[in-house]
Amino acid sequence: MRGADKKEEAAVYQRVVLKNASPYHYMKVCLVLEDESTRLSAVELKHFIITGLKNLFGEVGAALHFDVLKYDEDTLTAFLRVYSTGLVKLWSSLTLLGSYQNQACAFRVLQVSPFLLALTGNSRELQLD
Secondary structure, X not given: OHHHHHHHHHOOOOOOOOOOOOOEEEEEEEEEEOOOOOXXXXXXXXXXXXXXXXXXXXXXXXXXXXXXXXXXXXXXXXXXXXEHHHHHHHXXXXXXXXXXXXXXXXXXXXXXXXXXXXXXXXXXXXXXX
């Protein structure tokens, strides 16, 4: 009977739940401008986003670290990387940006994920043959 007690003690299960194991979040965003012929470089795009952060959160918000990993000037689509702790600040400042050089604009957040690989495909655009 003592051997059975030892087996019961050894069979203890522990449930581990992680809120978010990734230090970063990745965003796929698209800038929609009133004048579709307007083009921004990657540097101009980053400066525009920093300006939005500064307008909403002040100097502390402007210091939020994020990276433009990839940017397509033709479609004005960018992949951004931000620390998970700053995701809400970045997302809210993108949402509230409404004008670029006196013309209406809007950022469309297309995808967000803690994994960069998840942004490579979109099930909403999947076409089966």
